[in-house]
Amino acid sequence: MQFSSGLLESAVNEFAKLPGIGKKTALRLVLHLLRQEPGTVSRFSETIDRMRKEICFCKRCFNVADGDFCAVCANSHRQQHTICVVETIRDVIAIESTQQYNGTYHVLGGVISPLDGVGPDQLNIGSLLHRVEHERTEELIFALNPTIQGDTTIYYIQKKLQDRPVRITTIARGIAFGGELEYADELTLGRSLQNRLPVEKYMSR
Amino acid sequence: MQFSSGLLESAVNEFAKLPGIGKKTALRLVLHLLRQEPGTVSRFSETIDRMRKEICFCKRCFNVADGDFCAVCANSHRQQHTICVVETIRDVIAIESTQQYNGTYHVLGGVISPLDGVGPDQLNIGSLLHRVEHERTEELIFALNPTIQGDTTIYYIQKKLQDRPVRITTIARGIAFGGELEYADELTLGRSLQNRLPVEKYMSR
Structure with a gap:
């Protein structure tokens, strides 16, 4: 030009x-x-x-913040003993936009991916383990992308916490609302059959 | 969000x-x-x-400029007696990028469109007529979009200049290079038949 x-x-x-x-x-x-x-x-x-x-990064959860702590961590109405573990700030924004979650977050900054040279030390995992130890965390909810790297990361963190009295869960995988059953991949469809819900529970959402 | x-x-x-x-x-x-x-x-x-x-607008042609005059007008190697009339700055950039034109420009700032409330006075037409009168312009090349409004604008300016010794042309309309003949609209195809070129002239380009 x-x-x-x-x-x-x-x-x-x-x-x-x-x-x-x-x-x-x-x-x-x-x-x-x-x-x-x-x-x-x-x-x-x-x-x-x-x-x-x-802009700063929250000293506790590594979310974006206007000061030392992000708006979620600074909000005393949020359930402080639940931590939702995500890869990026964008995931925090996506979950916050659902208005369905009232706990805190922990932004890992990525997932374990040896091929890309990303090990546990490059991620905010040490600080997460420290939080679970010192904040009397009751539940850790993994909301990572469903990739091999995401699953590896869950496995690694879960191993590190196996002696801790913390409930570890992941968000549900299944057929997306509006998704066409026949185009769903086999893994997703198979898992969503295994993890089927009572209809009452489904309807109440 | x-x-x-x-x-x-x-x-x-x-x-x-x-x-x-x-x-x-x-x-x-x-x-x-x-x-x-x-x-x-x-x-x-x-x-x-x-x-x-x-950023400024060239005092002569209304193209963008870093000072009083744009780089085209300030360039003494450009053919000063040829003016290419375009709608917007973007058209100047498009034509300059072809590296096939060595004259000057005049940016109208749009085309005459009574439905949108754009008359000759809202466009840089007065200054164009003034240029043709005082700059010994030899050729005015219209490079407007092929719309009714564009054609109206050409007609209006041509009428105003009918007593002046200036050659008035428009860029060629026809089948685009890479265009499929069968998908061309009838008007374009018809005009491109009417305005056919000797093969030698076509090949020499």
Whole structure:
């Protein structure tokens, strides 16, 4: 692409560095910003800059936070003895958006994946074990993605906690609502048969 | 979506204001920036802000410019007596990227569209007529989108210039390279038959 302004070109190049944004999309976004008031664009850029500079990670659960602790950990109405273990911050947002969970979280920062060079020490596992030991945790709910790496991670943590009086569960796997039975993979369909629910329990949800 | 950080939420909301960017994409972009160094993010936001504050529009052709005149108008190697009339800055970038044009541009800022309340006075038409009158323009090449509004605009400007010794042309319409003949619309196919070229001329391109 040939630009007749260096300022425009730099802005397009910056946008094009973002994941999933190509040069043409970047140009569309920049031309959109060019049509906005300078104040609007300043607010955009200041908000992004401030987010990166001021955002913290919760000292307890590694979720994003505006201060030392995230809004979930700082909320005394949340059930403090239940920990939902997730891979990323995005998973926290997804679960929070269901408004079905009232405990705390622990963001691992990934899952154990030897092929990618990710071992337990690269993840927030030590701090999780420490929490279970010192916070009188009653239940640990794993909400990891259903991959071999996710299962390995569950297995590893469960082993480390086998002498602790903590209930360890994982979120249900099964046919998604709106999913077509005939297109479900065999593993999911098989597991969802094994883990079948009494209809009363299903209907009450 | 439920965020546990106000800083994160504001940043996602700012990105989600951009065209074609939904909340989920905005979150993905923000989490990407969160993984970058603060300096990288500062450079991103400063570049965008500076672009909006410092970018100018060329006093002659209304293309984007870093100063009073755009890089095309300021380039003395460009053929100054040929003007390519386009709707938007994006069209200038598209034509410049072909590297097949060596004249100047004139960005109208749209096309005449009475239904949308856009008349000749809302567009950079007066300045174009002024240029043709004072710059000894030899050729005016219309590169507008092939719409009724585009054709109306060509007709309007052509009428205004009918007493001037300026050659008025439009870019060729026809079957696109890589286009399938059988899927071409009748108007395009009909026009491309009417405006057929000697093979030697076609091959020499």
